[in-house]
Amino acid sequence: MASCPIFVINLEHDVVRRAHMASQCARLGLAVEFVPAVNGRQLSDTDRAAYDRDKTLRVYGVEMLDTEIGCYLSHYRLYQRMVREDIPVALILEDDVELSPAFPRIVQDLLADPQPEWQVVRLESLRRRVREPKNAKFLGRPVKALRDGELYRLGTHVLGFGAYLIRQDAARRMLDYGRHIFMPVDQTMDRYWENDILPYLVRxxxxxxxxDLASRIGARPPGRHKGQPWALRLRQRWQRLSDSIAKRLYPF
Known part of the structure; x- marks a missing residue:
């Protein structure tokens, strides 16, 4: 796959997931580099320094888990590497995904476009309304035919970061926009009305x-909003209203 390194984020002690990804990538003819993930259960003071608790409570609505911060940093450090090593485009995979047989051809077709309009193409989504669209908003607008599908531009967020192509200009945007951690990394990128990274998806x-692979993020304790002061709840409501208006006014 010319001019496109493939990075697989994997906790070094997680040999089962590593073997799973190594096996399927080899079967599909993909040469990958396993990149050590940041272990959210062993965060350093430096790791925590970028965490903006006040903004997190206002925008995300609840404290982030340490494992969410670790996941965020794992992706963010790859963006730093793309800029540092002048990598034009990269394919980033997490280690708990299943790749379709058509996956290599889809990536090849996307990379073959000499002047792509996309900065990031998501190849997976955790959002049910995106996976099973019932209207144009969640289906998106087709922009390019591929041998095994079609590239769509969406008018809504995607959710999920298991597999995506990212160009260096988007990596630079995320380094700037996301330098303070305030929500999970996929949701940070989904805030297109602020970071100008438009959502694209292959169908x-x-x-x-x-x-069958349990999440390494872990479950959040129940009652996450319980006991929050009214002043914070009002700020959260104002944030949701502001985001809603900004999304509607964004010039797609």
Missing amino acids: PIPVHQRG
């Missing part, structure tokens, strides 16, 4: 989460 969606 049929070629990558899916493995249901």
Whole structure:
């Protein structure tokens, strides 16, 4: 796959997931580099320094888990590497996904476009309304035919970061916009009305989460909003209203 390194984010001790990804990537003829993930259960003070608790509570609505911060940093450091090593485009995979047989051809077709309009193409989505669209908003607008599907531009957020292509200009945008951590990395990128990274997705969606591999993020304790002061709740409501208006006014 010319001019496109493939990075697989994997906790070094997680040999089962590593073997899973190594096996399917080899079967599909993909040469990948395994990149050590940031272990959210062993965050350093430096790791935590970028976490903006006040903004997190206002925008995300609840404290982030340490594992969410670790996941964020794992992707963010790849963006730093893309800029540092002058990598024009990269394919980034998490280690709990299943790749369709058509996956290599889809990536080849996307990379073959000499003047792509996209900065990031998501190849997986965790959002059910995007996976099973019932109207044009969630289906998106087709922009390019591929041998095994079609590239769509969406008018809504995608959710999910299991597999995506990212160009260096988008990596630079994320380094700037996302330098303060305030929500999970996929949701940070989904805020297109602020970061100007428009959402693109391939259909049929070629990558899916493995249901038999437990999430390394972990479950959030119940009652996450319980006991929050009214002043914070008012700020959260104002933030949601502001985001809603900004999304509607964004010039797609």
